[in-house]
Amino acid sequence: MLATRTDAERLRLIEDELRTGFETLTALGSAVCVFGSARTASGSPEYEHARAVGRALGEAGLAVITGGGPGTMEAANRGAKEANATSVGLDIKLPLEQKMNPYVDVGLTFDYFFTRKLMFVRYSQAFVVFPGGFGTLDETFELLTLTQTGEAVRHPVVFAGSSYWAGLFAWVRAELLEPGRISPEDFELLRVADDAADIVAIARSGTVVGG
Secondary structure: OOOOOOHHHHHHHHHHHHHHHHHHHOOOOOEEEEEOOOOOOOOOHHHHHHHHHHHHHHHOOOEEEEOOOOOHHHHHHHHHHHOOOOEEEEEEOOOOOOOOOOOOOEEEEEOOHHHHHHHHHHHOOEEEEOOOOHHHHHHHHHHHHHHHOOOOOOOOEEEEOHHHHHHHHHHHHHHHHOOOOOOHHHHOOOEEEOOHHHHHHHHHOOOOOOO
């Protein structure tokens, strides 16, 4: 596919996305970002789990940031809204699947993944990772890389659903940690929990509510 924008047009759009993101989110306060699949069915156990976590985060005085789409993102935003907490959606323009869910109070739409990812990292004090596909893994491992290399402040990252993530954790331990490709300190970046209260407790360890 041929490029449809000039470099100058891209630079203007990137600058606009960054400026709008900074201006909109700068006063957000303590927030937790929730990653997860856009394909999670409404009403499924996974959806209701994310909804419960979003509600619990909101009840703890935290804003909830998601990718703004359907599925797990919608569930977390819905839970936050039920708790009367600020519900943020950072949407991305895609040909399929993605559109802003109806439970977002503060919504932004991005053309570029990297500007959107910057807003996730810049304005979140903790991250909750629900089951997901390539997009969820991309966001999560970029976050872990930024933290490992000191390019991002170290904040809690909690993987929700021990049975889903067990295989990944085992692979990381066997293929990355044991051969020395990552350090024990890097492996400690990964936390896992199932219960909403435990997830919120880990998330809160990286936030200052009302601060």
